[in-house]
Amino acid sequence: xxxxxxxxxxxxxxxxxxxxxxxxxxxxxxxxxxxxxxxxxxxxxxxxxxxxxxxxxxxxxxxxxxxxxxxxxxxxxxxxxxxxxxxxxxxxxxxxxxxxxxxxxxxxxxxxxxxxxxxxxxxxxxxxxxxxxxxxxxxxxxxxxxxxxxxxxxxxxxxxxxxxxxxxxxxxxxxxxxxxxxxxxxxxxxxxxxxxxxxxxxxxxxx
Numbered sequence: 001x002x003x004x005x006x007x008x009x010x011x012x013x014x015x016x017x018x019x020x021x022x023x024x025x026x027x028x029x030x031x032x033x034x035x036x037x038x039x040x041x042x043x044x045x046x047x048x049x050x051x052x053x054x055x056x057x058x059x060x061x062x063x064x065x066x067x068x069x070x071x072x073x074x075x076x077x078x079x080x081x082x083x084x085x086x087x088x089x090x091x092x093x094x095x096x097x098x099x100x101x102x103x104x105x106x107x108x109x110x111x112x113x114x115x116x117x118x119x120x121x122x123x124x125x126x127x128x129x130x131x132x133x134x135x136x137x138x139x140x141x142x143x144x145x146x147x148x149x150x151x152x153x154x155x156x157x158x159x160x161x162x163x164x165x166x167x168x169x170x171x172x173x174x175x176x177x178x179x180x181x182x183x184x185x186x187x188x189x190x191x192x193x194x195x196x197x198x199x200x201x202x203x204x205x206x207x
Contacts, residue, residue, distance in 0.1 A: 004070070005063040005066045005070070006080065008059045008066070009059070009081050011056075011059055012056045012059045012060060012063070012084040012088065013087060015053075015056035015059075016052075016084065016087045016088050016091050017091075018048075018049075018052045019049045019052040019056065019088075019091060019095070020049075020091040020092075020094070020095055022045045022046070022048050022049035022052065023045070023049045023092070023095025023098065024098060025037075025045050026042045026043075026045035026046050027095070027098040029098060042161075043158060043160055043161025046157055046158035046161055047158050047161050047162065049154065050151065050154045050155060053092055053147075053151055056084075056088050057147040057151065060081075060084070060085060060143070063081060064081065082135075086116055086120065088147070089116065089143070089147065089150065090113060090116055092150040093109045093113055094113075096109060096150070096154065097109055099157055102156070102157070104179050105179065105182060108185075108186040109182070111186050111189070112185070112186055112189050115189045115190060115193040118193060119197075122196060122200050123196075125200075126200045126203065126204065131203040133196055133199055133200055133203075136192065138192050138195070139192045139196075141188065142188045142189050145184060145188055145189075148181055148185070149178065149181035149182040149185040152177060152178035152181050152182070155174070156171075156174060156175050159171060159174070
C-alpha cells in the first residue's frame with residue numbers, strides 16, 4: 001500500500017504523455033495523420049486529452065494525500081511529484097498553443113511557461129549552493145488554479161465535440177470564464193515566482 005502514492009504519480013506522468021500526444025495529433029502535428037484528420041477525429045482527440053488531463057489533475061491531490069495518510073512519503077515521491085506537476089501544466093499549455101484558434105490565451109500561457117522554467121532553473125541553482133526553496137501555500141494554490149484554468153481552456157477547445165450548444169449566449173460566458181481563470185492563475189503564478197526569486201536572493205546573499 002505504501003507504494004500507491006508513487007504509482008499514482010507514475011500514472012500521472014503516463015497520462016501527461018497521452019494528453020500531449022492527443023493534443024499534438026489534434027493540432028495536426030503527427031506526420032501521416034494530419035492528412036487524414038477529420039473534424040470528428042480532432043474533437044475526439046480533444047475530448048480524450050481533456051479526460052486524461054482531469055484524471056491526472058485528480059491524482060495530483062490524491063498521491064500527496066495518500067503519502068501523508070499512509071506515512072509513505074519517500075525521496076522518489078518528493079522528486080517525481082513536482083516533475084509530474086510541471087509536465088502536466090507545461091504539456092497542456094504547449095498543446096493548447098499548438099492548437100491555435102484562441103489568441104487571448106497566448107500571453108498568459110507564455111507568462112506561465114516563463115515562470116515555470118525560470119523557477120525550476122532557480123531551484124536547481126539554489127540547491128547547488130545549499131539553499132532550499134520550500135513550496136509555499138500560495139504556490140500549492142497556484143498549481144490548483146493552473147490545472148483548473150487549463151482544463152477550462154481545453155473544454156472550450158473541445159466544446160463542439162461534446163455536442164453542446166455553440167450559441168454565443170452559452171459559449172461566450174464559458175469562454176470568458178475560462179480566460180478569466182487563466183489570467184487569475186497567471187497573476188498568482190507571477191506572484192509566486194517573485195516570491196521564490198526574493199527568497200532565493202536573500203538566502204544566497206546570506207551565504
